[in-house]
Amino acid sequence: MLGAALREQVCQANRELPTLGLVTLTWGNVSGFDSDQGWVAIKPSGVPYGELRPADIVLLDLEGRVLDGELRPSTDTPAHLVLYRAWGGATEKVGGICHTHSELATAFAQARMELPCFGTTHADHFDGPVPLTRQLRPEEVASGYEAATGQVLVERFAGSPAMSPRRIPAALVPGHGPFTWGADAAAALNHAVALEAVAKIAHAQLALGRAIELEEFLRAKHQQRKHGRDAYYGQIR
Amino acid sequence: MLGAALREQVCQANRELPTLGLVTLTWGNVSGFDSDQGWVAIKPSGVPYGELRPADIVLLDLEGRVLDGELRPSTDTPAHLVLYRAWGGATEKVGGICHTHSELATAFAQARMELPCFGTTHADHFDGPVPLTRQLRPEEVASGYEAATGQVLVERFAGSPAMSPRRIPAALVPGHGPFTWGADAAAALNHAVALEAVAKIAHAQLALGRAIELEEFLRAKHQQRKHGRDAYYGQIR
Amino acid sequence: MLGAALREQVCQANRELPTLGLVTLTWGNVSGFDSDQGWVAIKPSGVPYGELRPADIVLLDLEGRVLDGELRPSTDTPAHLVLYRAWGGATEKVGGICHTHSELATAFAQARMELPCFGTTHADHFDGPVPLTRQLRPEEVASGYEAATGQVLVERFAGSPAMSPRRIPAALVPGHGPFTWGADAAAALNHAVALEAVAKIAHAQLALGRAIELEEFLRAKHQQRKHGRDAYYGQIR
């Protein structure tokens, strides 16, 4: 089986989606990217998570040509490919993408709101508000809809170092839902878990009528102690 | 056992109701319809889901005469029969119905609100708002209450192709709760799962104070890519 | 073991409390009453549910004298005894009581609100709003607090047939939480499940800003078809 290790990682991450409470029915998919080989591995469309085996994971190149696999890839595949083409290189090192319709992150996306950085829980994972992309235009939806979804994500992060996809590995597409990414499929999945959790807490906070954002110096501290040059969170690897 | 395959499907769908978080106590039922034979199979009244075996499922004809089964059918049976008589033919091809009191869909029904199409998650399953039927009249409740519940559902969809039960396989009965349907019992159950999930997301969105509906062109796109003539979601069957 | 059957029923009902999502830590208790023998069986105080065996259940008479059992009975025992003395006879036939701090029912109790009859789900179990008792007075709390809790429950239902504990087997104590009851421990537990579920739905409905109550004729119909003289819900026993 071509790309066996990558497909096993991607299979495992997809199988965890329902266990982690992130998906209903088949509403979500995780992919992985091997930048050395130029391989993308992604969930097949419409297949229940519990039945997925590594061989069901579709292996593609960056242009979307199927290299190995019997099943049709996720309809969202063009969005994943656009993101890997933009962010899969040595600068951003994105090696995994996760797309879900998880309840609270989707509620913010449907409300067309970015997710503010309200607490240290958020700051530990996302270095600032989780941004909202612009809405897609009718002509973009009519032709190449899924690729256009990837394009508005890339566009949202372009041109501002503060908005690097490494520092804020998540965004919301209006009326649709969240995308997260990371170094590999497991990291992208972890960010989807973190995003849904901080969206829940933010929603409960907003219901209390107090939209107070975290102080800048605390946000910076939590990022730095976990992700900065002198990070001291976790074990030394 | 008469209608064994149908009763097994219906038994299985009913057994999944509590697992899927759709029912409390015995508040829900799924039925199936075999249009060739004219058979309706439905849950017996007041029996716990975990104890259900296929032989407990009651087999009836379209007029409600018991063909096989020892137990009394669900009190909601007359509503199911009205729907199969109206929608069980070649036009709508309804072969399964699910009725629950699932938490959020019931909250919208009690609030006497239709469920707007707020996002692509909703559009993937329901081609427009999930409608609310009219309220039943005292005389309808006094005599033939359950059949009248079926009648207001049929009435709500009558006369408008945009409101076809195939395009919007769900509706809310005011003060009562949701009904969903589909090609068979499993499809009806899936729509009940989808309805509760989109009702949860919509409720969370409304709490954010932003009742923004999905753009028409996006709603149409999501329906078409999943259910249209050139649908490209899922695997080729 | 004296009262073995009763203690087994009560043990089983208590063990189900956490499984059903009704209790946190040890916040809840179920008791049962055998009116022929005058026996009350109740959970011991502060013992984890998972460890309960029938012999741990304390057997008392209606005056609270321990007949059998090594452990101290629940601190709420005097409330249960007051209710059995008032409602354990041939008129109300209360043979089981359940007290929890379940999340939503407790929120209504803390908000000092009765739970209105907003839907048929509610009407299937409670024939009208679930009432709120009056607040206890400082002198009642200072001396005989738990018995006084039972007294305000009895007082709330006194003198009005529409408020019969058989027709509305639940009430809320302000600042405290819900009590439910029924023919036996299992029935009391079922009503606690139903109460928490309808409280959740009501809370979600109120968040939509639409406090619409169920029509009287629908409320009466649902009670009558399930509990009336010609009830046709469930199986013939």
Next chain:
Amino acid sequence: MLGAALREQVCQANRELPTLGLVTLTWGNVSGFDSDQGWVAIKPSGVPYGELRPADIVLLDLEGRVLDGELRPSTDTPAHLVLYRAWGGATEKVGGICHTHSELATAFAQARMELPCFGTTHADHFDGPVPLTRQLRPEEVASGYEAATGQVLVERFAGSPAMSPRRIPAALVPGHGPFTWGADAAAALNHAVALEAVAKIAHAQLALGRAIELEEFLRAKHQQRKHGRDAYYGQIR
């Protein structure tokens, strides 16, 4: 293994964090303190709960010197040490600390609100509102951030007997989340469970628009019957 019994207790309490619904990913930690030996045992940083074995628990002295263990202790260790130095003695007898980012307690912390005593459920565990500490200053965050978190907790309880950490074993750090403590790791964990539960109920109550606090005489009664000199809750030990 040095401090085996303490490390087993701490390991067990940490392993229960996700089971009890208190943590997402690795967002939480429990420690224990042996005042006779001066030993602190705490979770290692960033290790999944399911994989924890007693030998992974790090054993430290009160100054933070590692006595036994291969892994790096939780980044929150300095906060725990400050609390044990202040409250680990014969007056407050704090022998366990639990820190989580549990959803509702964190929402109150992010909203910069103390958690009022709204009901008897709260009063059974916390003898008054769960307080909010002051916000940390930029210079405190820049240098010795985690120890400063412990300091604002100690500061919040200093100088008022009504605010004893024994009577109110919990507090919220603004923009961050809850800390709880108790006689040992298990007690601290229990208070974290109780805090999240009463925060959920309080949040649901506030959504009903009725911020009614529990009467003083009821709050005092519930504390006294469970924790006072003549406590009669639970079994005699």
